[in-house]
Structures are given as structure tokens and as C-alpha cells.
Amino acid sequence: MYTILKNKNAGLSEAVLAFAEELIGTPSVTTQEARVAGLVEQKMREIGYDKVFRDETGNVVGAIVGRESSPTVLLNSHLDTVESLEKGTVRRESDKLIGTGAADCKGGLAAQVFAGALLRRSLLPLRGNLVVAATVAEENGRGTGVRALMERTLPALGMKPDFVILGEPTNLGLYYGHDGWMELDVTVEGANPFHVDDAARAIASDLGAGENGETPQIENVFIRKPRFETVGGFRRATIPVVRRLGYGENAGQVVSQYKHEALRAAETSGAVAVDVAVRKETRRLASGLATTVQHLTHAWSIDPFHPLMTRAREALAAAGCEVRAGKWELGRLGMGTAGSVLVKEFGAPTIGYGPGREEQAHAAGEWVETAKIVEAVYGTAAMAHGLIGIPVCGWTSDEI
Amino acid sequence: MNVLVLKPSRQKLEFSLLTQGSERSFCAGQVGDYRSEEASRTALEEVKGAIARAASANTGAPLPSVIAVRGVYGGAEFREPTLVSPNTFARLERLIPSAPLHIPPLLNLIRACQAAWLETPLALVFETSFFADLPAREHLYAIDPNLTGRPGVRRFGYHGILHAAACQQIARKRRALGMNAPARVLSICLEARPELAAVLGPNPLLVTSGATPLEGLPGQTACGELDPSIVLMLAQKKGWGAEQINDTLTRQSGWLGLVGRSTTLAEIFGSRRRECQLARDVLQYRLLLACGAGMAALGGVDAVVFSGRSAAVGVGLGLWLKQKIESAQTDGNAPITIEIFQESVDRVLADTAAALMLTPRRKSK
Numbered sequence: 059m060y061t062i063l064k065n066k067n068a069g070l071s072e073a074v075l076a077f078a079e080e081l082i083g084t085p086s087v088t089t090q091e092a093r094v095a096g097l098v099e100q101k102m103r104e105i106g107y108d109k110v111f112r113d114e115t116g117n118v119v120g121a122i123v124g125r126e127s128s129p130t131v132l133l134n135s136h137l138d139t140v141e142s143l144e145k146g147t148v149r150r151e152s153d154k155l156i157g158t159g160a161a162d163c164k165g166g167l168a169a170q171v172f173a174g175a176l177l178r179r180s181l182l183p184l185r186g187n188l189v190v191a192a193t194v195a196e197e198n199g200r201g202t203g204v205r206a207l208m209e210r211t212l213p214a215l216g217m218k219p220d221f222v223i224l225g226e227p228t229n230l231g232l233y234y235g236h237d238g239w240m241e242l243d244v245t246v247e248g249a250n251p252f253h254v255d256d257a258a259r260a261i262a263s264d265l266g267a268g269e270n271g272e273t274p275q276i277e278n279v280f281i282r283k284p285r286f287e288t289v290g291g292f293r294r295a296t297i298p299v300v301r302r303l304g305y306g307e308n309a310g311q312v313v314s315q316y317k318h319e320a321l322r323a324a325e326t327s328g329a330v331a332v333d334v335a336v337r338k339e340t341r342r343l344a345s346g347l348a349t350t351v352q353h354l355t356h357a358w359s360i361d362p363f364h365p366l367m368t369r370a371r372e373a374l375a376a377a378g379c380e381v382r383a384g385k386w387e388l389g390r391l392g393m394g395t396a397g398s399v400l401v402k403e404f405g406a407p408t409i410g411y412g413p414g415r416e417e418q419a420h421a422a423g424e425w426v427e428t429a430k431i432v433e434a435v436y437g438t439a440a441m442a443h444g445l446i447g448i449p450v451c452g453w454t455s456d457e458i
Numbered sequence: 459m460n461v462l463v464l465k466p467s468r469q470k471l472e473f474s475l476l477t478q479g480s481e482r483s484f485c486a487g488q489v490g491d492y493r494s495e496e497a498s499r500t501a502l503e504e505v506k507g508a509i510a511r512a513a514s515a516n517t518g519a520p521l522p523s524v525i526a527v528r529g530v531y532g533g534a535e536f537r538e539p540t541l542v543s544p545n546t547f548a549r550l551e552r553l554i555p556s557a558p559l560h561i562p563p564l565l566n567l568i569r570a571c572q573a574a575w576l577e578t579p580l581a582l583v584f585e586t587s588f589f590a591d592l593p594a595r596e597h598l599y600a601i602d603p604n605l606t607g608r609p610g611v612r613r614f615g616y617h618g619i620l621h622a623a624a625c626q627q628i629a630r631k632r633r634a635l636g637m638n639a640p641a642r643v644l645s646i647c648l649e650a651r652p653e654l655a656a657v658l659g660p661n662p663l664l665v666t667s668g669a670t671p672l673e674g675l676p677g678q679t680a681c682g683e684l685d686p687s688i689v690l691m692l693a694q695k696k697g698w699g700a701e702q703i704n705d706t707l708t709r710q711s712g713w714l715g716l717v718g719r720s721t722t723l724a725e726i727f728g729s730r731r732r733e734c735q736l737a738r739d740v741l742q743y744r745l746l747l748a749c750g751a752g753m754a755a756l757g758g759v760d761a762v763v764f765s766g767r768s769a770a771v772g773v774g775l776g777l778w779l780k781q782k783i784e785s786a787q788t789d790g791n792a793p794i795t796i797e798i799f800q801e802s803v804d805r806v807l808a809d810t811a812a813a814l815m816l817t818p819r820r821k822s823k
Binding site: 059060062065125179180181182183185368369371372373375376377440444447448449450451452453454 | 561671702708
């Protein structure tokens, strides 16, 4: 079976790299993913996915329908990238594709789309369903696209993912979770501007504004200097705080803790109102839909011995791929994956397996190794087959 | 009648056009990958091209009157050769879970054949059909069918086409000699996965293979018969999943495992190397045991026939087997007694210990 997969994958390697290059060369900053979505949709049709469509949020969904209604594996990567000066420029240098989103996660997206192609071409029959979803609006940290996918799009298809594999950068490791983060606004309001200013400065100083409690590689909390404005005759100060959320930490408790500290710091500053809340924002998506989102990404993790991890490990080992389990470090605050939404809100067992390197995500001159993209196609197809394929026990493709 | 024979195998499609009145094929060869629908179409275009090229050197391109396609697995669904009809596809689709690597490309090949030779009938001949009517005592496993998750798990043979033809040849020869009683034949197919069938007249009574070709005699890369606890041990001790265990047992075992490198039957039986001798001993011994089982099922044996691509190995191997079988038969001249041993294990243990105490002890060095 793996000989067939390997041979067919070799035949697809140029095509997947060309596709990855095309994706990286097409700008797709969050909320402007329509063009790149069109490329994915067209490629899925060319490959011969049984169902291909774009949902109302702008997510592209391709499905290869199995012989039975379940289980279903969802391969998910995001279409959008962060803002960058390189906007849509891509170049291939010996063994790398270089350009915004190369690692995070257009290399992974190309590999996932072609994992479906590889399973199709290898004629390995599937018991369950394979869904590849390229989702919008992930890089703003709110998971808008994947939430719509899980809430409406997949239920409308009659499919509920039993397992999810993200194409986010893992350098082909099997990742099973990461920390979360939240953005808080500490606000101080009052009629007397001097009281507000004094209180804001006291709170900011108490919380450590200007310092950013960071270790050399890992940021844990970042507190910006207060921003002042006058609203309806009242003076208002806002102190933005970005903070890492560890696994098991509760966002509500963190808000309470910050409020307690802010109130204590403002005690001697006169009559002011102090509040702390998770930042909210309304955004218009590429599809035209407006959505309000919180700046909050939950920490998430699945058991490293969850059946999804176990089967993924077993399939990769059998396929002759390196097996390396771990978690994303998320060195910079504000980063995350759709796993927060998938695991914490929908209870969908999720892992990551992508060709990019984590440290390349959002980096200037972002790159992904071409060989890793090709191997990701093979590894992803092997895992998907292990999860939803018809077992080939006792048979080989050898002459009988 | 001109018959185009197509034998899909691993990554190639072998073909041969046999024409009316000719002993030799008009044209034969092999083309590469045929597994996808598109690849099948391309492969068949190459077959057509090869026939046309052969025709230019002869008298004209003969059109096939029928196309015979070899299928590895037809399960209980295809009990005899079948002409392809519209419902054949659905019948084949149902077999995919039992032979997931072989049925999907076969479906593509059939579709491509129908497109390439529009009016030509297509005959499917399955290796398993010969064994579709194995006695229940032979084809059943002693497990609860509800626990296997796949109904219809049963034993088949996977070289039925050659077994059937070889046994027919023996029947013809015996009839020519005036021997009309059904022959008791041990049919041994020497392929990459060797297989023995015990056949009475036209009916197989026993076969070494199982629910898949993995069971039975050790093959080129397949382990053959194995204690199931070894599978469990691989899962527990090594932490391997189903795929890796399958790969080890089907692709890294058998003669490959015994010799330590890729080898052939011809080398195993022709080489004096020690590692080949070990593999030969194991294979001969397993084959001899299978012959014994076959003879028990048949109530004796009238003929042993070898077939398959390594059938020539049967010349020497056959003499060895014949000697062993005849020796076992002639040694059986004395009447066999039947005894019942009724002592308990406790008694045996007690006697063993008592005997040990009475035996003079050697001084330890």
C-alpha cells in the first residue's frame, strides 16, 4: 500500500509545489481571501473531489465521500495570512519556497489539498469521509472561518468530524496543543481628568507597562502604555494588555484577577470607574458578512495517547515517516491555531501536521522547504487512510 | 476464436493475444501502470499498438473475439467465470472491503476495455472461483462471525485458475489410460506465494491459503501461517499499529525474512548457500506437512502436480516429496493400534519426580 502511495506521490510532487507557489504568490490578508479561495476551489475540482463548494463565510470545502457515513477526517488549513511588506511575492530558491504564508500555512494547505489527490490516485478505498477545508479569517486569532464551518457548513453536509488534522507549521511533527492568549482592555473613566490620568498611570505602572515580562524566546505578557481620550464629557484611559493563557487557566478568572489589581492600584486616585474586559471587535469578512469576535484564544491540548494521536503515529511509522510528537511553543503573543475553537468549543479531537516551521510563521522572508511539502502530502494521506481507509490487512499489491 | 488475455498485477498489465488455431501467442507483452482509469486507457492503447505492430509483420491485425481478464478475488460473489454485464460493477463494488487493493483498479480496467473494444465481450476469470464451494469444515474459521466486523470472512485459494487447469490435465491423462475414478490430486502452485490445494476430481477439499493470501505456505515476502499471538506481541512490545504489522508480515517476511535478502524459489532450490538451505528446509517441511493434510483430506493421493511460474522447481521438489510420501505409506504396513491414555497429569508429574529421586545424582562440577 505504501509503495503505491509513495510512487503516486512522486508523480504529484511537481504539481503540489506549483500549487503551493501559486497560493503563496496570491495575497490573502485576513478578510481578503477570495482570490486564493478561488484557486483552492478550482484545484479541488481538477483533482476530482466528490463535492466542492464555498460556504457563506468564504471557506472552501472539498469532500471525498467514503463507503460509510462515518468516521470523518477533517483536514483544515487557513487561507489568510498576516499583513506583510512582501505582499504576494514568491520565489523558489533551490529547496525553499519563500513568501508570506509559505509556512503559515499555504504550504500545509497545498499538501492537504493534494493528500486528497494522492488518495484518489492511489485508488485506496475509503470507509469514511475525507473533508478538506480551507478556512478564512484565522490570522486575526478569532477562528471565525472554522467556527462557521463547524456550526453550519459541515452539519449541512451531514458530516461531523471525528478527527481533525491542521496543516499549521509543525515541521512534520505531530502536535497536539498549544497555549492560548487573550487581549484585555483595562479602562478607567471619570469626570475629573486628573483623577483618571493618575489612576491610569498607577494601574499601568503596577501592571508593568513598558516592560514585557518576556523570556528570550517566549512572550508571556505585554502591557502597552495607556491611551487617553474624552468621550461624552468623561475622560477615559485604556490600557491594552496581551497575556498568554496556560492550559487549564480560565479567561474569566484572569479578567477578575486583573480587575482586582487595577482597582487596588487606583484606590488612591479619586473617583474613577475601573473595568477590565476581553477586547471585542466587529469585522467584515471577504464574503461581506459582518461578525463580532473576542480577542481570546483558549489554550488547548488533547491527550498524547488519544486514539487520533495513536493512529497517526502508527500510520506515519508504517509509512516510514519520522514520528515526532510535541506542542506548538507560540513564541509570540497573538499567535494560535484553529485547534482552540475545534477542541474547546466543538470537542473535535485535533492534531497538527504541516510542512512549515513554527519559527517561520509571521517572519519576514517566511519560507517552507519544498521537500517537506511533498512529504506532508504523503504523511497526511497515510494518516487519513489509517483513520478512515479500508484496511488492507493480509494483502499487498505484490503479484499473487 | 481470438482471445486477448489481460493479467493485471502489481504495477503492470500483462497481455497476450491467442489466435484461433495457433499454439503460440500472436502478440504478448506487458505495459506499465494501469491502475487509474486514465492509466488503463493509456495502457490499452499501448496494447492495441503492440498488436498492430505485430500484425504488420504478419498478415493483418486480428481483432479479439473475447477479452479474458484475470481477477485475483471474486469472493463468494463470482463462483465461476462471468461475462461482464451492467450489474457486474455493483457486484465488484461489494467486494472492495475484502480486496481493497485489487478491485478498484480492476473496475477501471474493465471500463477502459469496454471503451477500447466497444462490441467485444469481456470475460472475468477469478482465482478464487475454484474455491467458492470449499466444504464448510474447510472454509470456516473457529471465530464468531459477528465479532470480525466483516461478514463472510472465510478461506479461499488464490491460484484457482492454475489449480483447476492442472487438475483437468491430470483427469484427461487418466481417462486416456482408462482410469475414470476421480483423481486425488495434490496441486502445488509455485508462485511468489506458493499454494497447495487437495483436489478430488474437480472439487478442492483443502487449500493452504486463508481469508487473504497471507495464510498458508511462506512466500517470497509473506510469512504464511503464523501463531496469532506473534501479531499481538508485535502490537504490544513494539507498539506497532495494524499497518506496520501488515507491512512486516506481508512484505518483509517469508523467504526474504529467512534468507535476509530478496530471493526466488529457483535460487532457494538451486543454491548451496547456507541461508538458502535454511529457507529450503522450512519451505519443504511446510509443504510436506501440507501434503500430509491434503492426503488426509483426500484419503490418499494419486498424483502431485506443479504449476506456476516456478513450476520447473517441481522436478526436483516433486521427487523429494514422492519419496517422503511413499516412505510414509510403505512404513504403514503394520496395523495401527488405537490407545486411550487415562492417567492424570498429577500422576505423571509424581512419577517423574519419583524417578528423578531414584536416579543416581551426578556431582556438579
